[in-house]
Amino acid sequence: MVLVGxxxxxxxxxxxxxxxxxxxxxxxxxxxSQLALWVSDVKTNxxxxxxxxxxxxxxxxxxxxxxxxxxxxxxxxxxxFSTRLVQAGDDIALVFSGDPLLTRKxxxxxxxxxxxxxxxxxxxxxxxxxxxSGKSRAVGWPWDILAVCYSAPSTSIALxxxxxxxAIYSTPDAEHTRVHVPSHQPITVTTExxxxxxxxxxxxxxxxxxxxxxxxxxxxxxCLAHRERPLPLNFAVQNPPAYVKAIIADELARLxxxxxxxxxxxxxxxxxxxxxxxxxxxxxxLLTRMIKDSDNxxxxxxxxxxxxxxxxxxxxxxxxxxxxKAILAKKGLDLTHAIMVDGSGLSRNNxxxxxxxxxxxxxxxxxxxxxxxxxxxxxxxxxxxKYRQSVRRAPIKGRLFAKSxxxxxxxxxxxxxxxxxxxxxxxxxxxxxxxPDDEALPDNxxxxxxxxxxxLYQALIHRRxxx
Numbered sequence: 001m002v003l004v005g006x007x008x009x010x011x012x013x014x015x016x017x018x019x020x021x022x023x024x025x026x027x028x029x030x031x032x033s034q035l036a037l038w039v040s041d042v043k044t045n046x047x048x049x050x051x052x053x054x055x056x057x058x059x060x061x062x063x064x065x066x067x068x069x070x071x072x073x074x075x076x077x078x079x080x081f082s083t084r085l086v087q088a089g090d091d092i093a094l095v096f097s098g099d100p101l102l103t104r105k106x107x108x109x110x111x112x113x114x115x116x117x118x119x120x121x122x123x124x125x126x127x128x129x130x131x132x133s134g135k136s137r138a139v140g141w142p143w144d145i146l147a148v149c150y151s152a153p154s155t156s157i158a159l160x161x162x163x164x165x166x167a168i169y170s171t172p173d174a175e176h177t178r179v180h181v182p183s184h185q186p187i188t189v190t191t192e193x194x195x196x197x198x199x200x201x202x203x204x205x206x207x208x209x210x211x212x213x214x215x216x217x218x219x220x221x222x223c224l225a226h227r228e229r230p231l232p233l234n235f236a237v238q239n240p241p242a243y244v245k246a247i248i249a250d251e252l253a254r255l256x257x258x259x260x261x262x263x264x265x266x267x268x269x270x271x272x273x274x275x276x277x278x279x280x281x282x283x284x285x286l287l288t289r290m291i292k293d294s295d296n297x298x299x300x301x302x303x304x305x306x307x308x309x310x311x312x313x314x315x316x317x318x319x320x321x322x323x324x325k326a327i328l329a330k331k332g333l334d335l336t337h338a339i340m341v342d343g344s345g346l347s348r349n350n351x352x353x354x355x356x357x358x359x360x361x362x363x364x365x366x367x368x369x370x371x372x373x374x375x376x377x378x379x380x381x382x383x384x385x386k387y388r389q390s391v392r393r394a395p396i397k398g399r400l401f402a403k404s405x406x407x408x409x410x411x412x413x414x415x416x417x418x419x420x421x422x423x424x425x426x427x428x429x430x431x432x433x434x435x436p437d438d439e440a441l442p443d444n445x446x447x448x449x450x451x452x453x454x455x456l457y458q459a460l461i462h463r464r465x466x467x
Contacts, residue, residue, distance in 0.1 A: 019464045020455070022051055028452045029434065036430040038354040039460065042416060045362040045426060049467045053358075056339065056351035057430045060405030061294045061384075062414040063345030063352060065360050065372075066335070068287050070324040071302045072370050073331065074310065081280040081301075085110045087119070088269035091261070093126035094248070095268055098156040098301040098315075099280045104247060106278045107159065111248070113276040114257050124261035125248060127241060128268045129156035132304050134316035136240075138342035140349030142408070147212040149234035151346060154300035154317075157265070159244050161297055162237040167230035168208075168220065170195040177224050179233075186246035187235060191220035198225045212238045241265050284371055291375040291403060292383035296344035303343025317342055333359050345405055354428040357414045361426050365416060376401040376415050379457075389446060390453035395461050402427070409434050411449045417460050425460060429453070 026035055036057055039049035047053065059066075081099035083106070085092065092114070094107075114122070136153035137146065145151045152162035166181035166189065177193045193208055201207075206223035216238050224231070237243045245263050252259060280286065290298040300317075303324065308315030310323035321340045328335055339351035364372045377383025380397030384404045391400050402415025411431040416424050436448050446454075459465035 019466050020459045021466045022049060025452060025455055025459075028448050028455070029431065030436045030448055033434045034432045036354040036428075036432075037456075038358045038426070038428040039465065040358060040362075040426045042362070042365050042424040042426055045358060047355075047358075048425070049465065050355070051467075053355040054353050055430075056337070056353055057432045058348060058407055058410045058412075059345050059350055059352040059357065059414075059430070060407040060410050060412050061296075061345045062357055062403050062405035062412045062428075062430075063340065063350055064290055064294065064299050064343070064405075065357070065364065065403050065414060066328070066338075066340070066352070067299050067303050067324060067343040068291055068372055068375070069360055069364060069370070070327045071306055072283070072287060072372060074306055074323070074327050075283055075302075077283060079283040081286075081305075082277050083107075083110065084277040085113055085275045086268060086272035087275055088272035090123035091126060091269055092119070092122050092124075092275075093128050093266075093268040093272060095128040096157045097131050098129075098154075098158060098305060099278075100158055100161060100295070100297040100301045101280050101286075102159055102278065104160060104251075107244075107247065108251050110276050110278055111251050111255060111257070114252075115255050117275065120256060121258045121260060123259075125252075125259060125263040126266045126268060127157055127244060127248075127264070129241065129265065130267055131308055131314060132156035132301075132316065133314035134318065138300070138317045138347045138349075140341055140347030142348065147210050147218060147236055147238070149236050150296055152236040152297055153238070153240060154297060154304065154342075155240045156301075156304075156315075157241045157244050158297070158301070159240065159247065160237075162240050162243075164235045164237060166233040166235060168193070168224065168233055169230045170224045170227050177220065179220065180230070181235075184250070186243060186250070187216040187218065187237070189218045189220070189235070193220040193222050193224050195226055196223045201225045212236075214239050216243055287372065288375045291372070292377055294384050294404065296346055299344040300342055300346075328360075331363060333363060346407075348407060354430050357428045357430075358426050361414055361416065361428065365424070365426070373401075376403060388453075390450040391457055396454070396457045399461055400427075400457055411453075413453075417457060419461055419463055421463065427457075427460060429456070 036052040040047045081097045084095040149163035164185045169178045177191045179189045179191045201223045208224045209222040212218045303320035304315030307320030307323045311319045325335045341347045341349045377385040379385045379400035380392035399418040402413040405412035413429045
């Protein structure tokens, strides 16, 4: 089926002067794939193409448009995550609010207030993260990617994006691998992975495996093919409070501040007075990064923040989703039958339809004052569409504005496209169960999804796609 698709699309490419029907494009996708497609006018959202428009499929990161819209509608424009340093007698506390962009440098600036105020000896240090509750990972997050940074846990006590960078080395003259992590990072990494040739790796069916423990220890096993350069690594911090505790202890020691008690996770004592605070970037900047770069931690921490503020209780995935649905329902966006368990779209349990996503996109486009329209990645220009093979070149480059979303077997886009006659069309593409036979593809032939998207969006630009 893949090869048939290749031949079909090759035949179609020179014939873009002729109209195409959706059914002429779908054979390009591998057998077993499922396509939901929605194309409509921006003003009315009346469908011109509505293929399986009500099928509930995994939205992946297109779900961030839902989270982003609710956050923009509900949170004040002046919203910022804050991290506060407070004092209660001989104790101090750091009160966290889930700032996904808080850095060690920011934390150091807060703690410098202690010696500056003559506080060189303190009793206890409390880490207060009570603003969030419940699980730090949503139901349905794939277990095998929990150690990598795009699935870092969503926590109120967060630092350095809950992520640590490192590298693993494999050289032709060594049988074993080695790992490097900066010495100031309070995690441990060991490797038992073997350094092998590509042929040995394929023959032994041996991949590089990574496991992690709640104590922020990581272990490599399996095989890594010889490399001239190290393989960059990004470790998701498994236990952010323990990670932050270790960093605070180190920073206090560097500042010459002695702790006679303990550094513990606990609520702030009563009658504490604020010594200093750090505020994150504003809501617009948070949402721009979340949508342009598809930042999962920002999305999930914003979801929990919306839940916390809407229900006036510690934020969680559950009340965050409930709040998002309630906020959007007041604007006429009915997500009653949508299945949402997080804000990022990382969970494989999420389900949205092309019609539901089109209504969210329609609201964003018809309310430009919200600023979300300008945050959409632009094909071939920026964000997650800058290097997407199917849309990074003319005539699609600079004319497709959309949030992408990818999970295993899912390739999605939701946004709008500018046509040759200077009109704008809403487009939502949900491709699920996509599993091509890569070995059956001829050399130098683009993947089926690349061919499909390229032909689809060219046909939309030239107004040649028929239902």
